[in-house]
Amino acid sequence: MTLRLGDIVAALAGEFDARLVGDPDVLVERLAPLESASAAELTFLSHPKYQGKLARSAAACVVVGPGAAAAAMQRGACIIVDDPYFYFARITQLWKREHAPSSASGGTALHPSAFIDPQARLAAGVVVGAFACIGARAVLDAGVQVGAHSVIGNDAHIGAETRLSARVTVADGCSLGERCIVHPGAVIGADGFGFAPHAGRWEKIEQLGAVRIGNDVEIGANTCIDRGALQDTVIEDGVKLDNLVQIGHNVRVGAHTAMAGCAGVAGSATIGAHCTVGGGAVVLGHLSLADHVHISAASVVTRSIHKPGHYTGLFPIDDNAQWEKNAATLKQLHALRERLKMLEQTTDKASGKTEEKS
Amino acid sequence: MTLRLGDIVAALAGEFDARLVGDPDVLVERLAPLESASAAELTFLSHPKYQGKLARSAAACVVVGPGAAAAAMQRGACIIVDDPYFYFARITQLWKREHAPSSASGGTALHPSAFIDPQARLAAGVVVGAFACIGARAVLDAGVQVGAHSVIGNDAHIGAETRLSARVTVADGCSLGERCIVHPGAVIGADGFGFAPHAGRWEKIEQLGAVRIGNDVEIGANTCIDRGALQDTVIEDGVKLDNLVQIGHNVRVGAHTAMAGCAGVAGSATIGAHCTVGGGAVVLGHLSLADHVHISAASVVTRSIHKPGHYTGLFPIDDNAQWEKNAATLKQLHALRERLKMLEQTTDKASGKTEEKS
């Protein structure tokens, strides 16, 4: 499985104005990181700060931005393009297209073991894997792929070219847009966590909403998106959710927001567009995040954030013995502040100052 | 799909003393939140503090408590009842019952593709979905529903009216009580995480216990409850676990305790009854929590808690630049306390005081 350098550049010429410096007939066997790329591999320089590593790279060719062109040319073959990381993303897509064993020939391919309700409506080019279940009145648009063991509920709707991997659940009445990718084990449309406390017990509030997912959304393995209590949980276009993410009921996630692994968003929170939420971060319920808000990993959002920016709240890691001392002292922090204030007053009085301290 | 206001009140009259103010013939098309309810929708006022929103609501009817009755009647139709949130929960249940497409007719319905071991015992009214697997000697009581692709191990026992959604695993020998609900991807009875360290390796301790789950328990999507090492992991009646929750081996969760998404309880911890554990919170192993303990989201319980109450431990989120300054200073907190103490002694000596500071 090899690609000619010249063919790579030609394949992307419609979208990019890239210049290949070097022999277009060189064959590339694999894509590889800059540090480890061999003479048969193509790589890229994502950021000028790594330019120092260029000279030592044995790669067949390096994709670089204009600022690194001189250094790259001195090393050997290179492709010069305005946004080398984006260009490299397109190369990975090209690579996958060329090399993936095309299990489906483009026509409809329904595995004989799959269970498809007679009332389901499957458009042209739909591929359904082994033991998949498609419920009554489910609608699968053109080019949808449903992996082995996936379960699509009654009245669900899957948009064109969306791919569900193996073992995905889309519950009754939920919908996905076009060109989405859903990884194994993801659960879309389980009941939200809603109970009314009554006489020391939890009385179930039936979850009557559904989940509506836009176009070009990617959903990671074992991630859960709950159905709404009364209205729908909404994931807008272009959202990317990593693995093991939890999205509570009635949440709205704005377009092109990305959330890393193990992040959680509690019920009825509204997250803006173009946000990022770091791994393991938690957004509490009923809060709002403005567009372009960035939450660091493992931080807990306890209040709405109305201003774009970068927000963090995590305890700095330390040697355990040091941590123990500081953590113990932290429990007296308010008292320490009071003592400091008193001391300042004593000292100020002694020196005749009267400034107010908080 | 509509319900008459008068019929709703009549349906719940056995349990509630509710008063409908307005035309019983009005038809309700949907349930909706107070803010967005249209003239065809029924809503509720969960808490008197939202009373200000009442006047602006276009809802067909609002369920309210006695305290909000006057304001509600001024607006239009309302149902007045002592616990409006609980009443509304019952309405959602009524709604679901009336509108859910009844896939099962009440008789036994075993999907022809399911694999049911000849030694399994299925009571009357059991429904088994496509590709489900029921192991040897498994016992499914009356009215149990097993979703598509669920796997029930050998010797497992599922109590009456319990519903397993699609893709649930109940491992060998585990049991659930009556009227439980288990959402997709949940794993009940995987091995606990038990190893004896030996010569730099981890030697597996076989997990010989099982999982015993009480009545009326709800278990979220992709939540895991491990089997015990020697004895059983126990989840008592009425416990509600959200999605992606981890319950370690030998844990006991007391009756009517609720745990939000991504919470984790390490092995051999004992959690009391009527507790709540917030999303992403962690309870370390071998600890005990008394009844009526409430743990905030993302807090880490590092010691047993013997007194009912509300406990929290999370780093407050802040603008990243501010956080960096405070987090860096936090690493010197113990040293700062020492400096403050010294300063106090200096000042006290200067002023002749002798009080002890910690």
Add this chain to the structure above:
Amino acid sequence: MTLRLGDIVAALAGEFDARLVGDPDVLVERLAPLESASAAELTFLSHPKYQGKLARSAAACVVVGPGAAAAAMQRGACIIVDDPYFYFARITQLWKREHAPSSASGGTALHPSAFIDPQARLAAGVVVGAFACIGARAVLDAGVQVGAHSVIGNDAHIGAETRLSARVTVADGCSLGERCIVHPGAVIGADGFGFAPHAGRWEKIEQLGAVRIGNDVEIGANTCIDRGALQDTVIEDGVKLDNLVQIGHNVRVGAHTAMAGCAGVAGSATIGAHCTVGGGAVVLGHLSLADHVHISAASVVTRSIHKPGHYTGLFPIDDNAQWEKNAATLKQLHALRERLKMLEQTTDKASGKTEEKS
């Protein structure tokens, strides 16, 4: 299901020099913890500090180390051995071997409902459960067990004696070594979370690497290990991952490292050998951890750690009212330090000192 004390000791005599004090004909019905063991149960004393509990134990027999031998003998029957916890681990394995209903007879047993691609290669003794899917060119070595509903992708390789439980996914091209155990819902080889930002959208970087897992690895329920972007994600020999753990793309986890439930490792991090990562802990991307590093539960590793040791970073839990005061003050911590510094300078000036404070 009982075992004779004498038979237990005999079965392990090849590996251990253990001494049984008491009647070898006593029959043991179960294994149990020290506190609750009845006269029909075998137990162990894992640590000398629990020696005080010995006298009160009603157990049929207690496994103890040499240091507790005298106290144990005074109580009754005991087995004295150098490493009682390791010895007990072996007893649990013996117990499981003797008592597990042997579903497989040792020969190949392929459930008739399983889908096995004609190009897959299954060695002798492979067991495949109901509705399992084995992809094209997949290789399953001798003694592999594939649980019900598991999906093994094209070109995947499963090493000898490895057991996949029900509902496991091993994606295309991924490999596991020998004697591994994978619990339900685990997803090995879903796409890593890789996107190039471009014009406000996320452009997918196809994940062209795979996952390579060594020998004797155990992987918990619903745990996810992502495939590499260009090269492989690697889990070395003897690693133990608990449930709901997230391993990002290109990560390398060193041999015999253990990670507790809900832990997460972001992309391209390298974790050394013999490390432990506590429950809910997060390791950020591109970091390195040396061998023998131990991270406390719920701590966030934000920088590489080059020195073996025990590291912690979590906010101490407190009564909520106390926490609120301290958390609020924490936001002024840097300012408090500045005020303290100023006060020290004032005081020093007054007393004529000139020492530098930070």
